[in-house]
Amino acid sequence: MECRPEVIDTACRVKKVPQKSSGFFTPGHVAVGIALWLGSAIASHAEEAQRSPPTDTGEVRAVRVEFDHDGRPRNVEGRVVIEATDGGMLVAADDGVLWTIERDQLRRRDRLDSPFEPLTGDELAEQMLASMPSGFRIHTTPHYVVCYNTSRAYAQWTSSLLERLYKAFTNYWENQGLEIREPEFPLPVLVFADRQMYDAASREDLPTGTGNIVGFYSLRSNRVNMFDLTGAEAVRDAAGSRSAGLRRGSMREINQMLSQPAAVPLVATIVHEATHQIAFNCGLQTRYADIPLWLCEGMAVYFEAPDLASTRGWRGIGRVNYPRLSTFQNNLANWNDETLERLLSSDSRFRNPQTAVDAYADAWALNYYLIRYKPKEYADYLKTLAEKRPLVGDDPQTRMKEFRAHFGDPHRLEQDFLRQMSRVK
Numbered sequence: 001m002e003c004r005p006e007v008i009d010t011a012c013r014v015k016k017v018p019q020k021s022s023g024f025f026t027p028g029h030v031a032v033g034i035a036l037w038l039g040s041a042i043a044s045h046a047e048e049a050q051r052s053p054p055t056d057t058g059e060v061r062a063v064r065v066e067f068d069h070d071g072r073p074r075n076v077e078g079r080v081v082i083e084a085t086d087g088g089m090l091v092a093a094d095d096g097v098l099w100t101i102e103r104d105q106l107r108r109r110d111r112l113d114s115p116f117e118p119l120t121g122d123e124l125a126e127q128m129l130a131s132m133p134s135g136f137r138i139h140t141t142p143h144y145v146v147c148y149n150t151s152r153a154y155a156q157w158t159s160s161l162l163e164r165l166y167k168a169f170t171n172y173w174e175n176q177g178l179e180i181r182e183p184e185f186p187l188p189v190l191v192f193a194d195r196q197m198y199d200a201a202s203r204e205d206l207p208t209g210t211g212n213i214v215g216f217y218s219l220r221s222n223r224v225n226m227f228d229l230t231g232a233e234a235v236r237d238a239a240g241s242r243s244a245g246l247r248r249g250s251m252r253e254i255n256q257m258l259s260q261p262a263a264v265p266l267v268a269t270i271v272h273e274a275t276h277q278i279a280f281n282c283g284l285q286t287r288y289a290d291i292p293l294w295l296c297e298g299m300a301v302y303f304e305a306p307d308l309a310s311t312r313g314w315r316g317i318g319r320v321n322y323p324r325l326s327t328f329q330n331n332l333a334n335w336n337d338e339t340l341e342r343l344l345s346s347d348s349r350f351r352n353p354q355t356a357v358d359a360y361a362d363a364w365a366l367n368y369y370l371i372r373y374k375p376k377e378y379a380d381y382l383k384t385l386a387e388k389r390p391l392v393g394d395d396p397q398t399r400m401k402e403f404r405a406h407f408g409d410p411h412r413l414e415q416d417f418l419r420q421m422s423r424v425k
């Protein structure tokens with residue numbers, strides 16, 4: 001088993017697209033990692049996968065492992081997600097971090113008699129504080145542990161946005177008949193006061209730097225990393241003198257900054273990444289499972305839809321995502337017989353920086369159409385995806401077969417999809 005960091009959206013680049021509203025640009029994402037890793041590591045382990053055996057009372061048994069990590073020994077207590085016959089393991093630690101451990105990295109493993117227990121919010125908070133330099137503080141809410149070194153007001157603003165999203169997202173899918181469960185782990189979020197510190201602290205997930213990525217969700221650590229957007233250059237420049245004289249980090253300053261159009265796509269990115277985190281923690285999707293990127297990304301983009309009319313930058317679900325619609329409609333002339341099948345069966349367009357922005361727009365359009373016009377079929381398809389286990393890869397034929405089983409003939413669907421989406425204004 002190969003050990004590599006996993007981030008859903010990496011190498012995010014910001015590309016200007018023609019917009020009706022001025023100053024609006026689309027954060028684009030390139031998803032790498034999952035499928036690359038799936039492709040290389042899964043095939044030989046798929047049938048061998050097994051999970052932690054239960055304790056006498058039927059609970060998941062805890063395990064303690066010691067292994068080499070970057071040349072140093074590391075001790076982790078958690079539960080075995082997968083144990084391969086070659087001795088490799090995928091372990092979920094009690095803080096929610098996933099560890100892939102090769103056989104030759106493993107020094108020792110002890111199967112404990114006790115059941116596996118995830119950290120509580122307070123325990124996770126303590127662990128996060130201990131891992132950060134001095135100056136960090138904690139703000140907890142029912143689902144989140146926010147560790148921050150920016151203003152308390154900004155941490156509160158962020159967690160209130162996240163809780164609002166959490167509630168909206170889980171209610172929405174519950175109403176569609178999906179089984180939603182409380183997250184196994186408290187959801188960790190790191191908010192850095194400035195971009196430099198955020199960049200430096202994100203190297204384990206993004207070794208080449210954060211580039212234009214203003215926030216990301218890591219499948220490996222289960223954490224969302226971000227920085228205080230009121231310090232983002234685009235937002236500060238736009239706010240200019242209007243915010244002069246306001247106390248740094250005050251609620252008034254935050255509102256002032258976030259009412260700038262330049263802030264909206266930044267907030268959309270935070271909502272996008274937080275949507276991934278919720279989807280992978282509420283039972284809808286499983287980390288390291290082979291969720292097609294057209295669905296995984298399209299759903300996150302569906303929820304991120306920014307709202308220029310609201311100073312909160314985000315108001316609710318299902319609004320037309322105009323930046324994505326504009327990209328999609330501009331590309332319609334290039335849509336051909338193979339476009340849909342390629343989108344459905346392969347993740348490659350999402351991983352290629354040259355095609356990623358267009359692939360995200362196509363994914364938004366397809367998810368928007370399916371959620372709106374085929375809600376029952378979409379919910380049933382999500383149930384199929386919810387069953388997918390970690391490190392089991394699907395070939396393109398399987399993806400197409402599963403799509404067909406829920407939505408029928410893709411080419412017939414395509415005609416209605418293109419007709420409906422060309423009318424959206």
Ligand SMILES: [Zn+2]
Nearest residue numbers: 008009297300
């Ligand atoms: Zn994403």
